Amino acid sequence: MTTEPSRTEHPHRVVIVGAGFGGLETAHRLAGAPVSITLVDRRNHHLFQPLLYQVATASLATSEIAWPIRYLLRGRPEVTTLFATVSGVDADGHRVLLDDGDALPYDTLVLATGVRHAYFGHDEWEPFAPGLKTLEDATTLRRRILVAFERAERETDPQRRAALLTFVIIGAGPTGVELAGTIAELAQDTLPPDFRNIDTQKARVVLIEAGPRVLAGFADDLSAYAQHALESIGVEVVLGQAVTECSADGVMYGGHSLQSKTLIWAAGVRASPAAEWLNAASDRAGRLEVQPDLTVPGHPDIFAIGDTVMIADADGKPVPGIAPAAKQQGRYVADCIRKRLRGETTAPFRYQHAGSLAQIGKRKAVIDFGSFKLRGTIAWWIWGIAHIYFLIGIRNRLSVAMSWLWIHARDQRAARLITQGSSKVVR
């Protein structure tokens, strides 16, 4: 028998916008608190973004890294999950506005609305250099990558064939590095026996970074190792060069022109419009500035967490836009709400940096835990085990482990599907 929370007591109403790592953690950590929760997301699924690049590179299926949000909260009768799009916040009226005209009253609001990729004022580049934030982004990239090989197989003009076999990744953060390494793996290990007219091992994978090194968030020596490891599997690393043009024909940087039919954008993000909803202060990337207790200045009943927020850690360095940071903030906010309901005061949020991990390709990874650094094959095993551990549920853990086993034991990638269009439509 399930016990319905008594609606007559009017429990404290918490509305959480966004079911990413931060929003979901807030909901989880409020279990048992005297609140009713409404969790709103315009998607029906929570996404494990750290492995999204593996969907884009045909290594994993979409359902291996995504879960229906309401399934994750099925055991919590006080949580209502809404599949809806937020269009604004009426802070005076304490209401979240939905695009279909409905409104959700709140006593406490948690904004965990994330980021999208951004083009630094060059939105016209998006059709040519798509980014990677959603499942649809990933299946779009997968289609583009696989179609490029298919078209190269049929292309007889050497120059056009070379452009089809040139893959350019813009931005050498973890996503860019992981994409470049996995595309190189795909071209070198998975695809060669399947093609007759092209040698997929001759495909060029070019990683362009405006800064002086790859993986800028990691220690210098790990960056150097990652660059070397990428180059050893054939990735061309271009550093200190900002891209000045993206088009259907390729990319321009530092006066060079590189012909390519597949550009991928991994260079920058822009926060959700949460700052605009509140008419609140934000940085250049649109990230909300928040108080030390993660509330929005002037709105003590509105918390903002995760990638959509700009906050410094104890050393004055910005808290990175990664899953563990969002989860820590979600946990902190849930704790804050509980304490407030008990009339207790709260200490400021303090970010604990656990570490950074990135996979490079060909069974190599780098791990930077500050005092503890690791690179190479053992780092790759730790990377893999850590990611399987953080997946939700035994079923997906087994499934991802099996997919990886097949990739590494048999060079077989199960998700090499071109969907959303036949050969006619996608040309």
Place this chain on the structure above:
Amino acid sequence: MTTEPSRTEHPHRVVIVGAGFGGLETAHRLAGAPVSITLVDRRNHHLFQPLLYQVATASLATSEIAWPIRYLLRGRPEVTTLFATVSGVDADGHRVLLDDGDALPYDTLVLATGVRHAYFGHDEWEPFAPGLKTLEDATTLRRRILVAFERAERETDPQRRAALLTFVIIGAGPTGVELAGTIAELAQDTLPPDFRNIDTQKARVVLIEAGPRVLAGFADDLSAYAQHALESIGVEVVLGQAVTECSADGVMYGGHSLQSKTLIWAAGVRASPAAEWLNAASDRAGRLEVQPDLTVPGHPDIFAIGDTVMIADADGKPVPGIAPAAKQQGRYVADCIRKRLRGETTAPFRYQHAGSLAQIGKRKAVIDFGSFKLRGTIAWWIWGIAHIYFLIGIRNRLSVAMSWLWIHARDQRAARLITQGSSKVVR
């Protein structure tokens, strides 16, 4: 070391159009024959259509029932796989014409181009009642079914909510029966704990059939059993009623109007335009009429096989449009080509009906092997084992077995993902 076939000998050129069960079987059975093969498909994947309804009902992921065509033929250097769309056949010039202007010369042509769903002259119904033939069809249906529950959860008007919770399947062949049963399972077992405002167990699933019974291809008593089993899990079976109207509001049949926001078309198919390409005789559904040796009349070098062909078995009954029939025809044609190259004559094609299987839902199935008939739970186990056996590769067999284990042991369906659109786009 692989031995390249000597190109200087000009081996007999076989072009196969379509990599479904028939086309792929032809290519497989020609292994070792003195031919060069080009296999053309406008998709990059072979699809295991008998389980497509399980993708549409969130039971399986797309990659569990689809394989890259060129991966399946990677060990066959004499086979070239082309991702291309055929626009016609120049029979006099012995060339297959592609939509991008290229042409493929052939000595023998095998047309295995399949069918699409058809609306008997009511193509305007398609947007309201989509059918199920491709992976995109399946993810579209999955989105519609899941979005209907999501919208019902937020709908306050009782009449509109009822329309959202009414699912109408038109056509009670195996696909219609399997869809109806699985949607009922979804509503009754999987979804109830996840929703707060609706009782998904009260969802209506209505199966409408113009003929006098469900599963017309099965024996009478199995049809009666299937109908009873469907009704016992809450499916409303309407027989002897042709649908006269499909719209955004629902469906009309026999003067009745049924309000529903989710209609699914499983009532009819139309053959590919292969008959038009050849200006050849076809039946009402566009299926090519072929000679007893499966060649097209007047074109002894053109074979046509599978669903796109109309041919009678030894008893004068039409050969059904099912995977085993297409595979038998593919095997026959490969054998014919070998014999012709050796100067031997060939006997006419003879269809051997192995049997029919259909899953009903809630661990029940019917099996009709002619002399041997079976129904109920044991039939369901045989159905499941047979389908896993016919999947390609250990990886997909393990994966599907694991997905089914989770569905039946834990009522959890991994693929409950609404993709291609946020809540804003899909409304």
